[in-house]
Amino acid sequence: MPDAGMTVRLKSAARRYGGAYALQPTTLTITPGQITALIGPSGCGKSTLLRLIIGLITPSEGEVLVDGKPLTPTTLPDIRRRMGYVIQDGGLFPHLTAEGNVALMARQIGQDATAVRNRLRDLCALTRFPEEGLTRYPAELSGGQRQRVSLMRALMLQPEVLLLDEPLGALDPMVRASLQTDLKEIFRRLNQTVILVTHDMGEAGYLADTIVLMRDGRIVQQGILADLRHRPADPYVTEFLNAQRSLVQL
Amino acid sequence: MRGRCPLLPSPSPADGGRGNWYDKVPSCRGAACCALAALQRLWLPLSRRCGRGGWGVTALLVLLTLLCLATPPIHADDTLVVGSKKFTESYVLGEIARKALTDAGFTVEHRQGIGATGIVWEALKTGAIAVYPEYTGTIGEEILKSKTPLSADAMQKALAPFGVGMTNSLGFDDTYAIVMRRDQAQQLGIHTITDLQKHADLRISLSNEFLKRKDGWEPLATRYSLTAMEPKGIEHGLAYAALSAKQIDITDAYSTDAGIAKNDLVVLDDDRHFFPEYKAVFLYRLSLPPNALSALRKIEGTIDDTKMTRLNAEAEKTKDYGLAAASYFGDTAHTQAAKSAASYPEKLTSWTLRHLYLVGISLLFAVIVGIPLGIVASRGGALGSLILAVVGAIQTIPSLALLAFLVPVLGISPNSAIVALFLYSLLPIVRNTATGLQDIPIGLRESAAALGLSSGAQLTKVYLPLASRSILAGIKTSAVINVGTATIAALIGAGGLGEPIISGLSLNDNRTILEGAIPAAVLALLVQGAFDLLDRFLIPRGLRLAADRS
Numbered sequence: 001m002p003d004a005g006m007t008v009r010l011k012s013a014a015r016r017y018g019g020a021y022a023l024q025p026t027t028l029t030i031t032p033g034q035i036t037a038l039i040g041p042s043g044c045g046k047s048t049l050l051r052l053i054i055g056l057i058t059p060s061e062g063e064v065l066v067d068g069k070p071l072t073p074t075t076l077p078d079i080r081r082r083m084g085y086v087i088q089d090g091g092l093f094p095h096l097t098a099e100g101n102v103a104l105m106a107r108q109i110g111q112d113a114t115a116v117r118n119r120l121r122d123l124c125a126l127t128r129f130p131e132e133g134l135t136r137y138p139a140e141l142s143g144g145q146r147q148r149v150s151l152m153r154a155l156m157l158q159p160e161v162l163l164l165d166e167p168l169g170a171l172d173p174m175v176r177a178s179l180q181t182d183l184k185e186i187f188r189r190l191n192q193t194v195i196l197v198t199h200d201m202g203e204a205g206y207l208a209d210t211i212v213l214m215r216d217g218r219i220v221q222q223g224i225l226a227d228l229r230h231r232p233a234d235p236y237v238t239e240f241l242n243a244q245r246s247l248v249q250l
Numbered sequence: 251m252r253g254r255c256p257l258l259p260s261p262s263p264a265d266g267g268r269g270n271w272y273d274k275v276p277s278c279r280g281a282a283c284c285a286l287a288a289l290q291r292l293w294l295p296l297s298r299r300c301g302r303g304g305w306g307v308t309a310l311l312v313l314l315t316l317l318c319l320a321t322p323p324i325h326a327d328d329t330l331v332v333g334s335k336k337f338t339e340s341y342v343l344g345e346i347a348r349k350a351l352t353d354a355g356f357t358v359e360h361r362q363g364i365g366a367t368g369i370v371w372e373a374l375k376t377g378a379i380a381v382y383p384e385y386t387g388t389i390g391e392e393i394l395k396s397k398t399p400l401s402a403d404a405m406q407k408a409l410a411p412f413g414v415g416m417t418n419s420l421g422f423d424d425t426y427a428i429v430m431r432r433d434q435a436q437q438l439g440i441h442t443i444t445d446l447q448k449h450a451d452l453r454i455s456l457s458n459e460f461l462k463r464k465d466g467w468e469p470l471a472t473r474y475s476l477t478a479m480e481p482k483g484i485e486h487g488l489a490y491a492a493l494s495a496k497q498i499d500i501t502d503a504y505s506t507d508a509g510i511a512k513n514d515l516v517v518l519d520d521d522r523h524f525f526p527e528y529k530a531v532f533l534y535r536l537s538l539p540p541n542a543l544s545a546l547r548k549i550e551g552t553i554d555d556t557k558m559t560r561l562n563a564e565a566e567k568t569k570d571y572g573l574a575a576a577s578y579f580g581d582t583a584h585t586q587a588a589k590s591a592a593s594y595p596e597k598l599t600s601w602t603l604r605h606l607y608l609v610g611i612s613l614l615f616a617v618i619v620g621i622p623l624g625i626v627a628s629r630g631g632a633l634g635s636l637i638l639a640v641v642g643a644i645q646t647i648p649s650l651a652l653l654a655f656l657v658p659v660l661g662i663s664p665n666s667a668i669v670a671l672f673l674y675s676l677l678p679i680v681r682n683t684a685t686g687l688q689d690i691p692i693g694l695r696e697s698a699a700a701l702g703l704s705s706g707a708q709l710t711k712v713y714l715p716l717a718s719r720s721i722l723a724g725i726k727t728s729a730v731i732n733v734g735t736a737t738i739a740a741l742i743g744a745g746g747l748g749e750p751i752i753s754g755l756s757l758n759d760n761r762t763i764l765e766g767a768i769p770a771a772v773l774a775l776l777v778q779g780a781f782d783l784l785d786r787f788l789i790p791r792g793l794r795l796a797a798d799r800s
Contacts, residue, residue, distance in 0.1 A: 056699060078702075095792045
């Protein structure tokens with residue numbers, strides 16, 4: 001298992017588009033080895049925060065420190081290879097097969113073919129993706145299968161941090177529930193830092209150790225689900241929890 | 251048709267009457283092969299890592315190269331090339347010279363209908379052609395730019411520094427003439443050019459060359475006080491049809507044109523003696539072998555006005571210059587030879603191969619240059635806008651004007667046509683490459699970046715394959731347009747399917763025009779079909795599946 005030691009910190013990091021803040025100056029430390037869920041309604045800044053961490057956008061103010069170092073064009077390629085990133089619709093390249101997508105980066109950096117093959121087999125087992133599906137193109141896969149392939153692609157190089165941006169957002173409820181169960185098992189076996197963006201409190205409560213609730217570009221409260229439920233920092237926290245019907249089942 | 255391109259370089263002596271631009275074709279092919287080999291060295295390592303898309307593009311490049319190589323070299327080195335200008339009489343005289351030289355034991359090629367005076371003179375000066383028929387008036391006014399009439403001796407002296415000689419008159423004087431319909435002239439009582447002063451409202455359309463010539467419309471209008479008339483430009487090949495259809499009333503003509511009698515026109519009397527003498531002669535390289543020259547000289551003084559008019563009429567009636575030339579020699583064997591010399595399928599094959607060669611080479615280079623330009627343009631910014639603006643602006647340059655710019659630089663050679671076609675091919679390729687890249691969804695871009703792929707790998711592994719459909723569509727558009735545009739190559743004697751189109755225009759013969767136009771249209775469809783098939787190999791399977799599903 002990879003070393004779970006890579007730290008992720010935001011120091012007063014903010015992101016503006018024009019004059020408007022997508023993310024207000026925010027300070028946040030992600031606990032290594034834990035699963036952190038960033039949650040909140042659409043436009044609350046949770047995806048912006050995630051994209052700052054992997055350097056897809058740069059902070060307008062403050063800084064993002066990964067492994068203690070700010071992200072720069074020089075450090076970025078290495079940092080990105082040590083992170084895995086999955087987006088809502090998978091972001092699979094339609095011109096490559098499942099295997100082509102998963103192994104793209106490993107082959108690009110010249111990994112040994114046998115090692116790639118072994119890793120593919122392990123990942124198929126981990127994500128419960130049928131090996132014969134590796135030769136299929138994304139257009140030939142179901143939504144759930146695509147997300148499994150996308151997860152395999154993110155995990156291929158054994159990243160130290162896994163970033164998931166609403167990975168189950170586009171799936172129907174049955175597939176979603178089944179993938180949630182699988183994800184929990186995968187996270188348990190990986191035992192590494194995971195940052196998960198979701199708008200579903202049930203999903204966050206089920207998968208995450210720590211929940212970061214956001215609103216209007218700010219962090220409203222950070223803690224475990226019980227903290228949010230019993231010691232809300234703001235009436236909005238209770239309001240948000242109550243709005244999530246699935247919580248009734250927890 | 252007897253004008254001089256103002257953009258041509260000033261005259262300079264050049265050697266050799268036998269060398270011609272076809273000699274340069276193999277070296278041009280060689281250059282294309284070298285460029286391709288170099289490209290493949292660069293491309294193949296990329297494509298190995300690139301998967302199907304990369305191999306696909308390599309396959310396209312290989313296909314284009316094969317297309318270019320499939321075109322055989324056109325000429326042996328010791329061929330004498332006779333040139334002619336883009337009108338019936340010049341074609342016929344060119345054919346007569348060809349037969350005379352062939353009978354003297356030479357291998358002769360007749361390059362028909364080479365643009366205007368400036369272009370064909372340039373070809374003679376540089377040795378691209380060895381002989382062509384010309385008129386003393388044009389030599390004095392347009393080539394030597396003499397303010398005063400020159401004697402034949404003075405002309406010969408002035409031409410010698412260019413390595414060019416001039417035969418004596420072939421026997422007839424083909425001066426410019428102003429013509430109109432006989433019935434209208436009688437009705438209005440017009441007999442002389444001076445009579446036109448009272449009829450400034452008549453619709454006058456002149457060949458574009460006559461409009462601009464030093465001895466053309468402007469000085470004529472000044473001499474005859476006709477400046478109130480407002481002439482429009484018209485292609486000479488269309489003027490007779492326009493006169494017959496009463497769409498125009500007056501045009502310029504050559505006094506031996508068969509169309510004058512055929513259309514019942516009258517030549518208005520040049521009562522103020524404006525037009526200089528236009529005695530027909532051959533201009534030739536001084537390095538021409540003596541027995542070739544003596545064969546040419548045998549034609550001197552043998553064609554009078556009546557005979558030339560008859561030959562022109564015969565050429566237009568039979569739609570065959572060779573036949574008309576053969577009847578000059580009064581030899582049925584020649585007539586037979588002219589008929590069997592090149593059957594239509596043979597000519598069609600040679601035109602088509604040449605056409606494909608021009609299209610293939612120009613397209614190959616447009617792909618090599620256009621895709622990188624499109625990549626830069628896709629990034630936007632000032633440079634991106636500049637690239638799109640420049641390739642867009644090129645499209646607005648009329649093809650003839652573009653050729654006129656290129657000929658002084660690249661000479662009378664297929665290279666000029668290839669460069670022109672290359673430039674016209676750029677816009678669809680550059681624009682489609684840029685658009686295809688810009689249209690890649692943000693999620694895929696970010697996924698590529700988040701994987702940690704270098705920007706080069708993002709381009710070759712992700713962006714270009716994803717944009718392949720759009721890029722190929724651009725190449726396809728260029729190829730189809732190119733097949734149509736390549737007909738202009740015939741204007742500078744570079745051959746192709748434009749050859750029959752241009753000679754058909756001169757003959758006012760729709761059949762001859764269609765002999766080139768229909769194959770060109772069919773070729774365009776075939777090229778389109780071939781590219782549609784190619785799509786199956788070049789567009790990654792996953793992309794086609796995705797498109798089918800959506």
